[in-house]
Amino acid sequence: MKEWFVCKIKYQKQDEKGSVKNVNEPYLVDAMSYTEAEARIYEELSKLxxxxxxxxxxSKSNISDVFFYDDADIWHKCKITYSVADDESGKEKKITNYMLVSAANVQEAYDRIHQSLNNMLVTFRVPSIIESPIVEIFPYVSEADREPEIPENLKSMDEMEDQE
Structure with a gap:
C-alpha cells in the first residue's frame, strides 16, 4: 500500500511581474518513511x-489513491464513502477514503473519479470534492521502470531505428 506524505517547501519565487516573494507550497510524495520522503523531495525539487x-x-497524508490525467494540472481532493458489512458483528460499517484526481474543474473531477472507480464492487458516494493546494505529485518509480539516461555522445535505439 502506498504511503503519501505532504511536504511543504519554502523558497523565493519570482512572479510574472518580476517581483520575488516567499512562498510555502505543498507537494505530495510517495515514500515509505519521513526520511525517504525528505530525501525524495530534495532530489525531485532540486531539478525544478x-x-x-x-x-x-x-506530514502523513490521508490520501489513499491518486488518479493523474495529462490534460489537467489542478488537483482535486475527493471524499469517497461506501458501506461494507463487518465480518464479526454483521453490522454495516461506513468507510471513508480520500483520493486526488487531476481535472480542470470540480465537475470534471467528479466525472473522472467515477470513471476511475467504476470497477468497485460496492456502491460509493462522493460527498465532497475540493480543489487541493498540492502543486505537484511525485509517485514512487522503481529503478527498473525509469527511463535510462543516455549520454550526449550516444543515441538511443529508437533514434538509430529512425535513421534507417
Missing part, C-alpha cells in the same frame, strides 16, 4: 527549483 529551498514540514 532554482536557488535555495527548505522543507518546512512533512
Amino acid at each position: 527549483i532554482q536557488g535555495e529551498f527548505i522543507v518546512s514540514n512533512i
Whole structure:
C-alpha cells in the first residue's frame, strides 16, 4: 500500500511581474518513511527549483489513491464513502477514503473519479470534492521502470531505428 506524505517547501519565487516573494507550497510524495520522503523531495525539487529551498514540514497524508490525467494540472481532493458489512458483528460499517484526481474543474473531477472507480464492487458516494493546494505529485518509480539516461555522445535505439 502506498504511503503519501505532504511536504511543504519554502523558497523565493519570482512572479510574472518580476517581483520575488516567499512562498510555502505543498507537494505530495510517495515514500515509505519521513526520511525517504525528505530525501525524495530534495532530489525531485532540486531539478525544478532554482536557488535555495527548505522543507518546512512533512506530514502523513490521508490520501489513499491518486488518479493523474495529462490534460489537467489542478488537483482535486475527493471524499469517497461506501458501506461494507463487518465480518464479526454483521453490522454495516461506513468507510471513508480520500483520493486526488487531476481535472480542470470540480465537475470534471467528479466525472473522472467515477470513471476511475467504476470497477468497485460496492456502491460509493462522493460527498465532497475540493480543489487541493498540492502543486505537484511525485509517485514512487522503481529503478527498473525509469527511463535510462543516455549520454550526449550516444543515441538511443529508437533514434538509430529512425535513421534507417
